[in-house]
Amino acid sequence: MQAHPAAQDDDMWYVITEGPMKILKANNDVAITEGAPHRLEKLQDEWTTEDKRKVNLDNVAKDILYKTLDKVTFSKIKMCRTAKEFWEKLIQLCEGNDQTKENKLSLAVQKFDNIKMKIGESMHDYDERISGIINELNALGKVYSNKEIALKVVRGLPKE
Template sequence: MQTHLSAQDDDMWYIITDGPMKIMKANTAIAITEGAPQMIEKHRSEWTTEDKKKENLDIVARDILYKTLDKNMFSKIKTCTTTKKIWEKLTQLCEGNDQTKENKLMVAIQKFDSIKMKSGETMNEFDERFSSIMIELNSLGKSYGKREVALKVMRALPREWDVKTIAMRESKVLNKIELHDLFADLKVYEFELGLRIE
């Protein structure tokens, strides 16, 4: 069962990257003395049940893609006639050309450089906002060192966090701390701050 699913997944990916499958057979009308036989397209009347499934995979793959798209995106690909064409159009729309990618990267870097914790924002909310920028940067091929990321988070915090951020800087853990661990630590401090204020 597992092998069949894997083969079907391979066939599905082939359809996305190379287009609909042609159902082929060896040409027995030509004698082959050495090497592989010449392949020709099978007539529909010769198709087996397996051949029919393979031929139908493009329709299945298109249906899967259609179901994942919102109305706006669907309207941009609805004229595409094969899964391969849909995939190429989606790649172009989502990734864009080199100039588009460069522009997206510049915007993401600006978001990173200018991020500040908002008044009334919880550490959970700030964590989500900051992490989404990091994911965007990583997807565009931009990465920062752990220390640089940790310092950016701490500089983005309001003044009431100064005691905590100074202590963290002096502890010299910034080169090793993962982003999720840093935010976990800050969330504990936020909770303690709340208790003191009450």
């Protein structure tokens, strides 16, 4: 029986964020006192086709993630053993640690505070620059209200 595509997506994301799946079965030798039964890992010769698919998801996830990278990034990540390690390393490389995120946020706030329309710049280009900075700020967790953004746009316009 084939798993539903949405379930496969959930399983894939689980493997990326939580690590390789363990195939478990109920341990009937232990009495159930409260809640769910005690579980233990299935032996490999007990695996169903679905169990084998789930165990292989870590390899599939790593393969998909590897194929999305350029050579430089791949060289920094290729030693990761699991999709979860890969994902965590990729987040660290792309987003940085807390200090890096703080620095990026400070720079983005400074860009927003200091933005002015350049001489000869079209309104469209000015709007594009502001939108880029706002998107950067949003990605870093800083959100400005529409009123704050409108005031910044107006204040950044030349006096003429």
